[in-house]
Amino acid sequence: MQFDAVLIPPRRAAMVAHGHWRERTINDALDAAALAVPDKTALTAVQVEGGAVTRFTYRELARMADRIAIGLSRLGVGPGDIVAVQLPNWWQFTLTYLACSRIGAVMNPLMHIFRERELSFMLQHGEAKVAIVPQSFRGFDFAQMLEGLRPQLPHLQHVVVVGAVHGNEPAPHSFEALLSGPAWEEAPDAADILRAHRPGPDDITQLIYTSGTTGEPKGVMHSANTVLANIVPYAERLRLGADDVVFMASPMAHQTGFMYGLIMPIWLQASAVLQDVWEPKKAVALIRQERATFTMASTPFLTDLARTVTEMGGEGVPSLRSFLCAGAPIPGALVEQARAALGAKIVSAWGMTENGAVTLTRLDDADERSFNTDGLPLPGVELKVVDVDGKPLPDGESGKLLLRACSNFGGYLRRPHLNGTDAEGWFDTGDLARIDAQGYVRITGRSKDVIIRGGENIPVVEIESLLYRHPAIAHAAIVSYPDERLGERACAVVVPRPGQSIDLPGIVEFLKAQKVAVQYIPERLIVRDAMPSTPSGKIQKFKLRELLAAG
DSSP states (O other): OOOOOTTSGGGHHHHHHTTOSOOOOHHHHHHHHHHHSTTSEEEEEEOTTTOOEEEEEHHHHHHHHHHHHHHHHHTTOOTTOEEEEOOOSOHHHHHHHHHHHHTTOEEEEOOTTOOHHHHHHHHHHTTOSEEEEESEETTEEHHHHHHHHGGGOTTOOEEEEETOEETTEEOTTBHIIIIISSOGGGSTTHHHHHHHSOOOTTSEEEEEEEOOSSSSOEEEEEEHHHHHHHHHHHHHHTTOOTTOEEEEOSOTTSHHHIIIIIIHHHHHTOEEEEESSOOHHHHHHHHHHHTOOEEEEOHHHHHHHHHHHHHTTSOOOTTOOEEEEOSSOOOHHHHHHHHHHHOOEEEEEEEETTTEEEEEOOTTSOTHHHHHOOOEEOTTEEEEEEOTTSOBOOTTOOEEEEEEETTOOSEETTOGGGOOBOTTOOEEEEEEEEEOTTOOEEEEEESSOOEEETTEEEOHHHHHHHHTTSTTEEEEEEEEEEETTTEEEEEEEEEEOTTOOOOHHHHHHHHHHTTOOGGGSOSEEEEOSSOOBOTTOOBOHHHHHHHHHTO
């Protein structure tokens, strides 16, 4: 795979000179941890369904990373090859990334909610050579889905299945038989392979897809330098170090889990605890049992955790010092409730797949900052708010939010015209914001047409395009409406064709037949005789949102 990460070379010299790019990779961090604290617990992975608990010390983590790396090389994977991983928060997710990094391969994390429609595009666009999936998770057969897609994917050479069995033994195509079982690291050529193919800090290490307004996902490219340029100041602001235990129930196929539940603990030589299915009572038990000190998740997780602790008698989670909440504004009442129930500092943040967390409140800030603002920029980040003509706006006025950051991505794979970065390095976030006199940012809206449901971006344009294929629909629009727990949900507003009728179950059935992820399907329907529109015929979505707000 040839990567067109055109945004990296122009800023390299300045980023290195300012110390933002540290010229290190996850390999350096893992090797250092295995040398300094070999017997320290690095990773604890808990499967809620079935109760399996798997632990690795740093010595074991490094050894297994080498083993899987050689196993991948035996499958023909080498520098620049894409390994797509559609796994929940299992230990195999973490180890596959570490293994890819050992041999210069690039990991493409995929959310486990994705189905044929999303995957067929992503796996083809990214030219994945290997796809790693569970045999079954939450009652769904992922292996069968991938086999059905293979005729459309000429670059896909192997589908490796976690948990696949043949009789009482691991199946030949299983993760266990191909990657984690054989002692590949003891092979005579293992050392040469691991030494020859280590990537550099500017090589692409992650390809992750993000939903946008173009009607198709965009492949975000990150290097070790861009990722660590975010993780290091992030950890410093939150005062995280080697003594911390990071609890991660947010999916590692999102940047939240990937950057702060996988890479950050290894960089800090800390410990990570993974939970694969969100179950609040289990989360409370794990935080107490493992003495977790930090977690990051979207607002629904915070709501559920605080409510569960209260319902369980208010014993609390005394080890948890801070909970970073991002993905949607945090209601003030929730901050107060969570502070009382959990005893942890609630930190507000805003970020993007393209950058990681961009703004965070500080631990010493008053609680009000967490529900009135989205925080201050991290070191290495510049922000400005401009009007429609690109002119900077005064403090407190809302406009387009631009950023220039050391953690800014390398570009969108094969879509450089969408990179949204000007000659001076300013990236158009697609968000609207205001910045107060103290530098605190508040996201006030989105210029891009995306709905964020529980931290998951809904690709509005794609769902609308599908609705236009429905034989009973003449016009369609997807708009958001507020939800106390998830922040936003999606509502479909449609105009039927003459003589036709449509209802919500019909829309749900239609979209499911198109293999759309369930979380992307609208949960409310409004049927109208006509759409509010401009003279040119463009649907005025703000009027539809006003209609929803009015009830």
